Amino acid sequence: MDKDQIFQEIIQGIKNLIGSELQYISNSSSTVVIESVEEATNGIMVRRGTNNPQKITFDRLNTYATALSKGRPIHTDTVYNSGGNDRTIIETIVCHLPKVGFMKGRQGRNQTKNKVVQWFPEDIHPLGETLDVSDESYSEHEEQQPQIELTPLPKPFILLAGISGTGKTRFIREQAKSSGDLEQTYCLVSVRPDWHEPSDLLGYISRLGKSGAEYIATDVLKFIVQAWLEIIDDIVDSDGDLYWEGGVLESIRPFWLCLDEMNLAPVEQYFADYLSVMETRTWYTPEELEEFNDTNSTSFDYYYDCDPLLKPTLFEQLEEAGKDKLRRDLGLEGSKYDNIWRYFQTNGISLPFNLIVAGTVNMDETTHGFSRKVIDRALTIDFGMFYPNDFLQYFEPQTKPLALGYPTLSRASLDALKNTPSDPDGEKSINFLSEINSILKGTPFELAYRALNELLLSVICTAPENDTQLQATWDDFLMCKILPRIEGDADKLASKDVDEHEIYNEQTLLSDLEKVIRQQLNGIWDTQRQDLLRESSPDSSEPLLVPCRSKGKLEWMQGRLQSNGFASFWP
Secondary structure, X not given: OOXXXXXXXXXXXXXXXXXXXXXXXXXXXXXXXXXXXXXXXXXXXEEEXXXXXXXEEHHHHXXXXXXXXXXXXXXXXXXXXXXXXXXXXXHHHHHOOOOEEEEOOOEOOEOOOOOEEEEOOOOOOOOOOOOEOOOHHHHHHOOOOOOOOOEEOOOOEEEEEOOOXXXXXXXHHHHHHHHOOHHHHEEEEEOOOOOOOOHHHHEEEEOOOOOOOEEXXXXXXXXXXXXXXHHEEEEEEEOOEEEEEEOOHHHOOOEEEEEEOHHHOOHHHHOHHHHHHHOOOEEOOHHHHHHHHHHHOOOOOOOEEOOEEEOHHHHHOOOHHHHHHXXXXXXXXXXXXXXXXXXXXXXXXXXXXXXXXEEEEOOOOOOOOOOHXXXXXXXXXXXXXXXXXXXXXXXXXXXXXXXXXXXXOOOOOHHHHOOOOOOOOOHHHHHHHHHXXXXXXXXXXXXXXXXXXXXXXXXXXXXXXXXXXXXXXXXXXXXXXXXXXXXXXXXXXXXXXXXXXXXXXXXXXXXHHHHHHHHHXXXXXXXXXXXXXXXXXXXXOOOOXXXXXXXXXXXXXXXXXXXXXXXXXXX
């Protein structure tokens, strides 16, 4: 629903109700009368009972319109964080509009303890009256939001590698467009060659102003806060400890941060804080969530925790003027954000779970390489292999990328694996990675628990139904997590089974790896497999099939090693 349109309908409805005596929902003996709409001063004048007239600003009404636009029932006190003495008046007026209904606590389809208000796409009662919409039949009148089926990523950090002009930046933009509003859920940041520290990305404290220390916020930090506002429904105070309560998980959109030409500057330097904090992301398991709720007297449906990017001590370094400026810069002005601002000052600002960072990567003489620290924490996608440019389909594409979403798991578990028909206990995937690691053991490319966890998360995300689909998942994992780590000259990539004096032997670490992978992917090695990240055009009911990707990449890397004496994953 469009919040601006709802706001305009509220103002027009109020104009039509001028002079009417409107009864409170919860107390029929109390009334409110709208006396005037004063557009010159951006407000309306109302009188409650026999009290003196008071002004309600358009900003307060716009806040309510924004909350109603989310399409779900809202609790007025939550909208305003229990601030202001006009909350009940606003609720009363809005409930007398034709598209608005209310539900009392614990009645019908309202399972919460609080009275809630809901906006409908069409008139449900005459102007000036109110309607209880607790009955299930009113669910049919709700606006049906289009549901985009998202394919969850196992990690929220991806690198799109490929030659210039293949559409990497546009791909990220289209991903944001498919599941959200570009103005809200997409942020494009062009990386500068002179970035060398996290402050270039997240901001810094300046002490040059006359008002004392102030924080210079970047677009990235502002975007991170907006992603949090998409998540947070309420802030809960449990014996002095503040926790956020999230909205319905299915309604929380991904926020896409595009770092364009990401490796124009040394990624390990300016991106260091993100890389470290990303590893602290924790989604609570059902058992942990139950213990958390019992301990804190909460009833959260889910909970996610993460170390802060901006620590609470940063706020302590700012004067009051500096804090007020930062609050304005982050878009947290107004009483409705009081509790969220207090939460950020107390706990810091961490990574929101719906933030997906996507970096575009070119490898040439103007860019920097990636250390294993970066590669190990990212999903690397060879754009030309996963999303090839087919000139013959330029005007009429026959395939399209699947819409991608954020992960809702941080650790693989047997409980989550139960929904994977082809590998319900993860044993096949563990054996697969063990065979791969037997070749890499003792080399700089040896794998550890992080790789295993991310393989199992990949299996959980794709939920393969048979061994062929499971091998397709392994194939993509090799492409995204294993092969990008491998690079070097003939000495570094020498086979462990070849005597050091056999300098002309063509056996290499890559050829050893190919033998093992050929055996592990025997069901798809010489045939085609399902594409897990693209789909055929709507006219086709058949799944999109592609050749085994790791086979082609290994052959390409081996060819470069033989011809150039050096091999790497990067195109």
